[in-house]
Amino acid sequence: MAHDREVLRMIWEGQIGICFQADRDEIVGIKPEPFYLMVSRLSYLPLVTDKVRKYFTRYIAAEHQDGAVWFDYNGIPLRLHYPTGVLYDLLHPEEDCTPWGLTIHFSKFPEETLVKMNSKELLESHYMSCLKEADVLKHRGLVISAMQKKDHNQLWLGLINDKFDQFWAVNRRLMEPYGDQESFKNIPVRLYNDDDFTYTQKLISPISESGQKKSLADLMAELSTPERKAVGFRTHGIDLHEETQVQWMSEHLSYPDNFLHLSVDYKDV
């Protein structure tokens, strides 16, 4: 599995510069300066914005201060349970090198569009569910169910405290093929093709019918229909080469939830 440890490290260290602004309608008195923060691509907004929340609370009307916090980009509410890098890549298909301008809100939580995942406990249980689902796809759930509670905790703590070694000491067991297998049963992958945050999930085997390891070019063919052709994939802000093996990608380019989150470009035929 992870011989390419450098890749894992580089993915882990990916960050996004964010410029947070207050919601004008929630401010009392003087307008606060924006708050700048570098956040991990792999983490989740509710896990990295304690400081941001604390900073703006001073400027917010008292009745909103304990409200459920959420964020928007150009009026688009951001899903709190998607990794930050996934949100950024969907809204920024082209890297523009300027900080990402988000607005923080303390009131009017958009219940219709966002799942209320603003406590760390809710997010942790969502994260564990993703890991379980991913393991069902990779190993029929056999690896994660053989782990102990302390291993699950170590994954979560490694993620929220940004501890690469702590996280990978456990995650490597999830990222190895089971027993004497050469690859996963299926690849946990979420395919996005729009900026509306919906995704497609389907069974993708890492092995082609002829018994070869599948490449991205094979995956492109698999996802293409007579109406539209898949022509490109991006993740972590990187355009992926079509010779890349799908199994290798799953082991090295998955988010900490053990899913590959790929933006797919389609071309009408």
Add this chain to the structure above:
Amino acid sequence: MADAEENQASLTTNATDKDAAKICVLLNATGNVPIIKKRTWTVDPNKTVSWIQKFIHKYLKLDATEQIFLYVNQTFAPAPDQIIKNLYDCHGTNGKLVLYYCKNQAWG
């Protein structure tokens, strides 16, 4: 039974994609939750997990304070905004998506 048929009607209307084939969902009660007699339902593929949770909640006439938890194949709890099609395509067996529902976290 008339009641069940009525509810099935409500499950299958408002399709966002009328051409998409309906998905067969098998609802199993687990723990101390009341049982829904009709276990097999057909659902529009683009309906979300939270939509099914609300349906069960309403069908069982639960209190507003009570919560419905859903699990796929007794293994994991799908996100509330996950759509049924994605779950069926990855975890469906024998033409059905098997969901377990309860009032407390079970396989959390």
